[in-house]
Amino acid sequence: MINNSQPPVHNQSLCLTESAQTGLLVSVGWAATGVSLLMLRILGSLPADGDSLRRAGLLLFFLGLGVLTRPLVQSREDFTPRGRLFCSLLTTLGCTLTMLAIFPGNSSALTWLLIPIVPAYAVWSSEPVLREFLIPGSTTATYPNADSPTSERSAPSDQNVVQWMTRKQTPDGQELVEGMAQLKLVPGQKQAAAHIVFSPALACAPEVECEPLADCEVDAVVSESFAHGFRIDLRRTTQTDQSAIVEIGFQAIAAKSGQEAA
Structure with missing residues (x-):
C-alpha cells in the first residue's frame, strides 16, 4: 500500500523552461542595450546633435519594440511572481534608458513632442510590476507556495x-x-x-x-x-x-x- 505518513520533500533544484529562459534573455538584452547606449551618449560617442528625424524615428521604433516585448516577460505562467517582477523591471529599465540615450536634443519641437512619451511609457510598462509589488494578492496564485513541498509541473495538457x-x-x-x-x-x-x-x-x-x-x-x-x-x-x-x-x-x-x- 501507499505510505503517506512522511511529508514530501521540497525540491530545491531550479529549472527554467525554454519560454522562461527566452523572457529572461529578452529582459537582460534590454537592460544591456539601454545601459550601453546611455554610456555612449554620456561619453560623447552618440552625439545629441545628429539627425533629429532619424533619432525620433529610432526612438519610436524602440518604443514599439518595448510595447511588443512587454507581454513576453510579464504574462509568463512559467515565471514565479518574483521572476516576473525581476524581468519586468529589467525590461522597463532597459527600454527607458534606450529611449533616453537616443533622445534628440537639438530640436525643441521634437523635444517637447517626445518628452511626455518616455515617462508615459515607463509608467505604463511598470504598472503590472508596481501592482504586484504594492498590492498584496494582486498576482493570481498559479504556482505552488515556495514554502510548501513542490515538484515539477505536469505536462502542458494538465494545467490544473x-x-x-x-x-x-x-x-x-x-x-x-x-x-x-x-x-x-x-x-x-x-x-x-x-x-x-x-x-x-x-x-x-x-x-x-x-x-x-x-x-x-x-x-x-x-x-x-x-x-x-x-x-x-x-x-x-x-x-x-x-x-x-x-x-x-x-x-x-x-x-x-x-x-x-x-
Whole structure:
C-alpha cells in the first residue's frame, strides 16, 4: 500500500523552461542595450546633435519594440511572481534608458513632442510590476507556495495538476518514488487524465500503484508507465455537476538499470 505518513520533500533544484529562459534573455538584452547606449551618449560617442528625424524615428521604433516585448516577460505562467517582477523591471529599465540615450536634443519641437512619451511609457510598462509589488494578492496564485513541498509541473495538457513527491533508493538498489497528485475537476467534467513527470527520469519504467485520497469519489487507473513518468486516468463515480479537488496518492518502484534484466 501507499505510505503517506512522511511529508514530501521540497525540491530545491531550479529549472527554467525554454519560454522562461527566452523572457529572461529578452529582459537582460534590454537592460544591456539601454545601459550601453546611455554610456555612449554620456561619453560623447552618440552625439545629441545628429539627425533629429532619424533619432525620433529610432526612438519610436524602440518604443514599439518595448510595447511588443512587454507581454513576453510579464504574462509568463512559467515565471514565479518574483521572476516576473525581476524581468519586468529589467525590461522597463532597459527600454527607458534606450529611449533616453537616443533622445534628440537639438530640436525643441521634437523635444517637447517626445518628452511626455518616455515617462508615459515607463509608467505604463511598470504598472503590472508596481501592482504586484504594492498590492498584496494582486498576482493570481498559479504556482505552488515556495514554502510548501513542490515538484515539477505536469505536462502542458494538465494545467490544473500539481504534484508533490519524494524519491529515494531502497537498500536492495531500487528507486522508490512516493507522492501525491492534485487535480481540479471543473463542473460537469466526468473524466480526466493526469501526467506525472519524473525529473530526472528513472532507470526504467516503474511499477506504479495509485489510489484516491480523502474519500474522493473517483476511480483512478494507471494507463501508461514510462521511465520519465506515468499517466493516471480518472473517472467520477457519482453524478455531480460541482467542481472538485481530487487527490491521488501514488507509489512507483523502478529497478536499477543493472537489475532490470534480473
